[in-house]
Amino acid sequence: MKSINFMTMKPCCRVLISRKISPFLGIPLPKSHQFFAPNSSAFQFNHSLHTAPKTRIVNLQSILKENQQPFFAPSSTRGQSRIFSGSCLCGKLSHRGIYVIARVASVRNYSTSVETRVNDKNFERIYVQGGLNVKPLVVEKIDLDENIVSNEEPNVKVGEDSLDDKSSDGLSSVEAVKNVGREQSEVDKEAWRLLENAVVSYCGSPVGTLAANDPNDKLPLNYDQVFIRDFVPSALAFLLKGDSEIVRNFLLHTLQLQSWEKTVDCYSPGQGLMPASFKVRTVPLDENKFEEVLDPDFGESAIGRVAPVDSGLWWIILLRAYGKITGDYALQERVDVQTGIKLILNLCLSDGFDMFPSLLVTDGSCMIDRRMGIHGHPLEIQALFYSALRCSREMLRVDDGSKNLIRAINNRLSALSFHIREYYWVDMKKINEIYRYKTEEYSTEATNKFNIYPEQIPHWLMDWIPEKGGYLIGNLQPAHMDFRFFTLGNLWSIVSSLGTPKQNEAILNLIEAKWDDLVGLMPLKICYPALESEEWRIITGSDPKNTPWSYHNGGSWPTLLWQFTLACMKMGRMDLAKKAVDLAETRLPADRWPEYYDTRYGKFVGKQARLYQTWTIAGYLTSKMLLENPEMASLLFWEEDYDLLEICVCALSKSGRKKCSRGAAKSQILV
Numbered sequence: 001m002k003s004i005n006f007m008t009m010k011p012c013c014r015v016l017i018s019r020k021i022s023p024f025l026g027i028p029l030p031k032s033h034q035f036f037a038p039n040s041s042a043f044q045f046n047h048s049l050h051t052a053p054k055t056r057i058v059n060l061q062s063i064l065k066e067n068q069q070p071f072f073a074p075s076s077t078r079g080q081s082r083i084f085s086g087s088c089l090c091g092k093l094s095h096r097g098i099y100v101i102a103r104v105a106s107v108r109n110y111s112t113s114v115e116t117r118v119n120d121k122n123f124e125r126i127y128v129q130g131g132l133n134v135k136p137l138v139v140e141k142i143d144l145d146e147n148i149v150s151n152e153e154p155n156v157k158v159g160e161d162s163l164d165d166k167s168s169d170g171l172s173s174v175e176a177v178k179n180v181g182r183e184q185s186e187v188d189k190e191a192w193r194l195l196e197n198a199v200v201s202y203c204g205s206p207v208g209t210l211a212a213n214d215p216n217d218k219l220p221l222n223y224d225q226v227f228i229r230d231f232v233p234s235a236l237a238f239l240l241k242g243d244s245e246i247v248r249n250f251l252l253h254t255l256q257l258q259s260w261e262k263t264v265d266c267y268s269p270g271q272g273l274m275p276a277s278f279k280v281r282t283v284p285l286d287e288n289k290f291e292e293v294l295d296p297d298f299g300e301s302a303i304g305r306v307a308p309v310d311s312g313l314w315w316i317i318l319l320r321a322y323g324k325i326t327g328d329y330a331l332q333e334r335v336d337v338q339t340g341i342k343l344i345l346n347l348c349l350s351d352g353f354d355m356f357p358s359l360l361v362t363d364g365s366c367m368i369d370r371r372m373g374i375h376g377h378p379l380e381i382q383a384l385f386y387s388a389l390r391c392s393r394e395m396l397r398v399d400d401g402s403k404n405l406i407r408a409i410n411n412r413l414s415a416l417s418f419h420i421r422e423y424y425w426v427d428m429k430k431i432n433e434i435y436r437y438k439t440e441e442y443s444t445e446a447t448n449k450f451n452i453y454p455e456q457i458p459h460w461l462m463d464w465i466p467e468k469g470g471y472l473i474g475n476l477q478p479a480h481m482d483f484r485f486f487t488l489g490n491l492w493s494i495v496s497s498l499g500t501p502k503q504n505e506a507i508l509n510l511i512e513a514k515w516d517d518l519v520g521l522m523p524l525k526i527c528y529p530a531l532e533s534e535e536w537r538i539i540t541g542s543d544p545k546n547t548p549w550s551y552h553n554g555g556s557w558p559t560l561l562w563q564f565t566l567a568c569m570k571m572g573r574m575d576l577a578k579k580a581v582d583l584a585e586t587r588l589p590a591d592r593w594p595e596y597y598d599t600r601y602g603k604f605v606g607k608q609a610r611l612y613q614t615w616t617i618a619g620y621l622t623s624k625m626l627l628e629n630p631e632m633a634s635l636l637f638w639e640e641d642y643d644l645l646e647i648c649v650c651a652l653s654k655s656g657r658k659k660c661s662r663g664a665a666k667s668q669i670l671v
């Protein structure tokens with residue numbers, strides 16, 4: 001196992017973020033940094049504040065530095081617990097920062113207790129008390145007085161969470177994977193070379209991979225950035241190979257990006273938002289000196305200004321995978337990392353106008369990051385949300401400050417899985433039911449709860465749905481079911497057990513039965529079928545990139561191969577995974593690892609597909625390694641949680657006044 005050498009990181013590494021003023025409880029803050037009197041809060045933090053809007057340049061070197069003098073910064077009930085900048089002399093800027101890491105007891109708590117209150121949001125109050133639910137107290141250290149730091153007594157130790165602190169399961173397995181890697185095919189060797197070439201360094205340390213790395217691409221747009229979602233298969237490939245440094249760095253650096261206030265036209269999204277991507281930029285200093293800065297994009301530059309809702313969910317999923325594969329659980333136990341998880345959850349679990357337990361998002365908030373008619377409650381986001389909740393429940397430290405949050409997670413898991421299993425599921429029988437639906441039913445006991453008009457069932461579906469098999473539809477809104485098959489959401493529902501065991505099996509049966517449509521000549525279609533004619537014009541806004549059977553509109557995306565492999569392995573269908581990997585193995589290197597393929601069966605390299613697309617390459621490598629190491633794959637998926645299913649948090653079941661729809665349907669979906 002490669003050990004992480006933080007000492008090799010060079011100074012002058014910063015984050016460059018444009019932000020607006022962050023008044024503290026409505027009172028403008030003084031320019032200098034401020035400290036609050038220590039109290040007994042579990043969260044220790046530090047911060048400094050600026051009152052003028054400006055571009056922030058933040059030193060991040062210390063995030064990962066092991067031997068830095070720690071500083072036990074005073075806490076506040078309103079502050080937040082983060083790790084921030086450290087010693088750095090960059091050009092004229094001389095700053096001394098603060099590094100706070102509390103050693104968290106390495107007890108791995110896990111709770112499935114669910115309280116019988118549907119909308120228990122008490123965890124939010126806990127956040128405020130714990131200092132997590134406030135607009136950011138900006139934690140930058142520019143022009144600081146070094147003495148303040150050096151005079152403070154460290155109450156916590158830094159670097160106690162090193163990679164040496166491992167549980168046994170992870171490491172030994174990683175070694176096993178490494179050994180398998182010895183006999184590589186020529187294709188695998190090329191893929192590894194390309195993946196290594198795509199690695200992005202920041203201050204001398206690897207922090208991620210470029211989205212695409214085609215030397216002949218003169219107009220890379222933002223494909224020269226590190227995308228959070230794109231990095232996941234790269235991370236898994238590296239982890240499975242036994243190289244965890246890049247993943248650890250990525251997790252910690254993106255965590256820092258999360259903490260900043262960001263704006264689109266003077267409006268700030270929630271604090272827990274993770275960027276869609278980031279870029280390492282070189283900024284000139286005085287006297288021919290340069291420094292590196294991290295420049296995140298939270299959607300303020302992205303085409304269409306789409307909010308990357310999936311980024312935070314992927315970050316949580318990757319954090320858990322990192323722990324599982326390396327055995328380094330100390331990383332997820334760090335106070336700043338725990339806080340990062342809570343901030344993401346806070347965004348996802350906060351009250352809104354929703355009537356459903358599913359997450360309400362705008363169009364383009366996930367892998368499909370432009371207009372494709374998936375606003376509302378798209379399956380992909382729900383499946384990632386469910387997975388992130390399951391991951392968080394495993395990783396959150398159980399204490400007085402987190403118990404309400406954990407209760408809320410359990411309640412949401414339970415309600416969300418019921419909702420998706422019951423209302424998103426379609427197979428022949430269910431379609432026939434919808435076909436005979438009565439409409440305009442006003443009552444809590446309606447069968448057709450969402451007032452779906454049977455005429456909505458598309459003609460293609462009636463012929464297409466096989467006798468054996470079924471799937472989860474793409475979206476559900478009042479009077480609207482999006483019957484398209486979205487691959488990522490369905491695969492991730494299998495992986496996370498959002499679907500019932502029977503449903504999960506049926507999804508793979510459907511993929512097998514509809515192999516030509518969903519896999520064809522290149523695994524796998526991002527969605528099926530494509531929007532055509534008027535539908536395409538209205539729903540995509542006449543998007544020339546999303547023409548029928550291209551790009552997000554029914555294009556074939558090889559990166560989906562690793563998720564397909566994982567889902568197949570979980571369900572004992574290695575045969576299907578191997579068949580798909582074989583297809584990819586012959587075509588991808590010959591076609592120079594494209595981003596996506598076009599046409600109904602994925603015959604052509606996509607019209608505007610990038611070549612040497614990193615997540616295509618990494619997805620292929622990860623699939624191969626998972627197939628060779630089933631024990632590793634099993635660390636990455638979840639089995640059914642029967643405890644959650646047993647508990648109905650709905651008060652109706654207790655009162656007996658009204659029928660609980662969940663109770664009525666439970667017998668059907670539990671099987």
Ligand code: GLC
Pocket residue numbers: 211223227229230366367368369
């Ligand atoms: C495209 C994809 C998106 C991906 C990005 C970088 O925008 O739709 O999912 O993250 O390219 O590869």
